[in-house]
Amino acid sequence: MPIATPEKYAQMLDEAKKNGFAFPAINVSSSQTLNAALKGFADAGSDGIIQVSTGGAEYFSGPSVKNMVTGSVAFAAFAAEVAKSYPVNVALHTDHCPQGKLDGFVRPLIEISAERVARGEAPLFQSHMWDGSAVPLDENLTIARELLEKCAKARIILEIEVGVVGGEEDGVVGAIDEKLYSTPADAIATVKALGTGEDGRYLTALTFGNVHGVYKPGNVKLRPEILKHAQEAVVAELGLEAGSRPFDLVFHGGSGSTAEEIGAAVDFGVVKMNVDTDTQYAFTRPVAGHMFTHYDGVLKVDGEVGSKKAYDPRAWGKAGEAGMAARVVEACENLRSAGKSVSA
DSSP states (O other), X not given: OOOOOHHHHHHHHHHHHHHTOOEEEEEOOSHHHHXXXXXXXXXXXXXXXXXXXXHHHHHHHOTTTOOHHHHHHHHHHHHHHHGGGSSSOEEEEEOOOOGGGTTTTHHHHHHHHHHHHHTTOOOSOSEEEEOOTTSOHHHHHHHHHHHHHHHHHTTOEEEEEESOOBEEETTEEXXXXXXXXXXXXXXXXXXXXXXXXXXXXXXEEEOBSOBSSOOOTTSSOOOTHHHHHHHHHHHHHHTOOTTOOOOOEEEOOOTTOOHHHHXXXXXXXXXXXXXXXXHXXXXXXXXXXHHHHTHHHHSOGGGOOOOHHHHSHHHHHXXXXXXXXXXXXXXXXXXXXXXXXXXX
């Protein structure tokens, strides 16, 4: 199917929230990992989200070019073409963008989408993330207001982060301290600044002990009940119907999370969960296995010629894609999105 339209993307998120599941958002940085993500979603019968980080976008443009906008446009164009062959809906998203990279990443991409929409075309991306976790909350939300207005005009959903995700991603490092846990006051400040959708739809990454990268379960305490408390605080503040979930929530830094923790987060309103570290390993591990198993074919040992069938990038690339696709299926199953597509 073609890349999801803004209406289809909104429907995807609505269905997830209504029916208690979430979509994996898979980070990619090459055509191989993009194809693996698409195959994983198709194998799971799940709609999904595919995203690029600042580093992933640079890599897409070429390691000697390192242009985030060029890489993002190339990624979106390639994805739009190859996604047509798969029977599920896929939305395109840009991941964590700190303040220092807004002018070289998200703002130009929003402008490109605005120009496309003005011509009667679909936006280039369906959503963009502004990561204001490194600045004070007031400044974070001021920038978010500005971006939300521009995104709404370009038919794009904005994603924000309130709180701090620990660990490291693309050079952005978050300390592991009390800021890992968003407060009800943070949640109320967010809706007072951005509304509840009337000024443009947005996704909110509230933090509840999340950490980017690899860590063992128990190293950092995840507290999904924080999401429940945040939803309840806004319900009380605005006088909304009891039990409603005003936030569309995002789960960052989920590597090492238990099935119970993931399930609880989804129950409290998570509709999108980022998956990066685990799929990176799932891609690379079969490649390493191929190299060790076929080392005499990959390497020209003792002056021999090796085996083209072994060192052809398609040989080990297929193994990596299959491993990553299987991990995407697992993510869909963990998040209950397997078998769920609004196209069905």
